[in-house]
Amino acid sequence: MSGTDWPLWEVFVRSRRGLSHTHAGSLHAPDAAMALRNARDLYTRRSEGVSVWVVPSQQITASSPDEKDPFFEPAADKPYRHPTFYEVPEGVRNL
Amino acid sequence: MTRPDPAPRPGAPAAPGTRPGAATWPDSPLLALADDALVLSHRLGEWAGHAPVLEEELALANIALDLLGQARALYSELGDEDELAYLRTERAFRNCQLVEQPNGDFARTVIRQFFFSAYQELLYGQLAELGHPLATKAVKETEYHRDHAEHWTLRLGDGTEESHARAQQAVDALWRYTGELFQPLEGPEPVGAVDWTALREGWTERITATLGAATLTVPETPQRGAWTAGAGRQGLHTESFGRMLAEMQHLHRSHPGASW
Numbered sequence: 001m002s003g004t005d006w007p008l009w010e011v012f013v014r015s016r017r018g019l020s021h022t023h024a025g026s027l028h029a030p031d032a033a034m035a036l037r038n039a040r041d042l043y044t045r046r047s048e049g050v051s052v053w054v055v056p057s058q059q060i061t062a063s064s065p066d067e068k069d070p071f072f073e074p075a076a077d078k079p080y081r082h083p084t085f086y087e088v089p090e091g092v093r094n095l
Numbered sequence: 096m097t098r099p100d101p102a103p104r105p106g107a108p109a110a111p112g113t114r115p116g117a118a119t120w121p122d123s124p125l126l127a128l129a130d131d132a133l134v135l136s137h138r139l140g141e142w143a144g145h146a147p148v149l150e151e152e153l154a155l156a157n158i159a160l161d162l163l164g165q166a167r168a169l170y171s172e173l174g175d176e177d178e179l180a181y182l183r184t185e186r187a188f189r190n191c192q193l194v195e196q197p198n199g200d201f202a203r204t205v206i207r208q209f210f211f212s213a214y215q216e217l218l219y220g221q222l223a224e225l226g227h228p229l230a231t232k233a234v235k236e237t238e239y240h241r242d243h244a245e246h247w248t249l250r251l252g253d254g255t256e257e258s259h260a261r262a263q264q265a266v267d268a269l270w271r272y273t274g275e276l277f278q279p280l281e282g283p284e285p286v287g288a289v290d291w292t293a294l295r296e297g298w299t300e301r302i303t304a305t306l307g308a309a310t311l312t313v314p315e316t317p318q319r320g321a322w323t324a325g326a327g328r329q330g331l332h333t334e335s336f337g338r339m340l341a342e343m344q345h346l347h348r349s350h351p352g353a354s355w
Contacts, residue, residue: 033246037242042150
């Protein structure tokens with residue numbers, strides 16, 4: 001495939017009203033309008049979504065794998081930060 | 096020595112003066128709409144494995160599957176869908192000649208799609224208002240097909256010198272097949288009640304606006320050739336259609352009733 005000339009886009013799909021957009025994957029497209037259409041065809045054809053975002057992959061600043069330890073390890077031994085001290089009321093979904 | 100009349104074999108030449116299959120196939124204007132959808136679906140399917148990029152390949156396949164679904168729904172209204180799709184000969188197909196035109200380059204496929212989807216969107220829109228259940232559902236699909244083709248038309252027409260030239264070539268080459276789209280399909284409602292003049296006006300307006308925005312020229316040549324005047328709707332097709340049909344039908348004809 002010769003699509004390497006086209007920029008890469010990250011696709012975020014919201015599956016239902018009330019949920020947040022979730023990263024679904026990526027694709028190549030010449031511009032934003034086409035990226036949105038390609039995203040529709042690639043990631044929502046089995047009715048996965050009600051809303052789609054596309055973001056140029058270049059615009060995403062990611063944490064570096066080398067900094068993984070200082071970034072994430074300090075939180076690992078602090079289970080008291082998890083809100084485990086209350087009960088989830090019945091009937092609350094998506095929590 | 097006299098022999099009893101043999102039962103006519105399938106595929107045997109019909110008696111002189113009768114058109115093969117003329118009596119057995121339904122005479123409904125819906126057949127023309129179903130054939131449009133099936134034939135264009137097959138043409139788009141030919142891009143599988145050949146499209147310029149993976150993303151576009153899926154888009155074309157998606158459109159093809161939408162069209163196939165429309166064709167199946169319409170055929171089921173008329174009879175047995177497999178028989179209608181696979182056992183009719185070329186002359187029994189009522190699709191317009193536009194949809195059977197070979198894929199050509201990507202620009203040719205895009206312009207063909209734009210011409211047809213703009214037509215289908217308006218036609219199904221009218222049929223939906225007249226209360227046809229399939230059209231009500233399918234009009235949203237056709238809207239997306241038109242939108243997709245329109246975006247590509249703009250990008251190819253107003254793109255590079257090369258893409259512009261190819262898009263203009265496609266417009267010029269396919270223009271002669273567009274007049275047939277507006278030849279009224281006779282028959283019962285809802286198709287019989289379609290306002291073809293309004294359809295033509297709406298189509299021309301949309302095509303003119305988009306081609307203009309895409310820096311493409313609307314041809315001034317006639318919208319029909321001397322021998323193409325509404326011919327597809329009467330079962331007269333262009334040369335490449337026979338080959339397409341042979342490829343589409345050969346499996347079913349070689350292995351009748353095969354399933355997996």
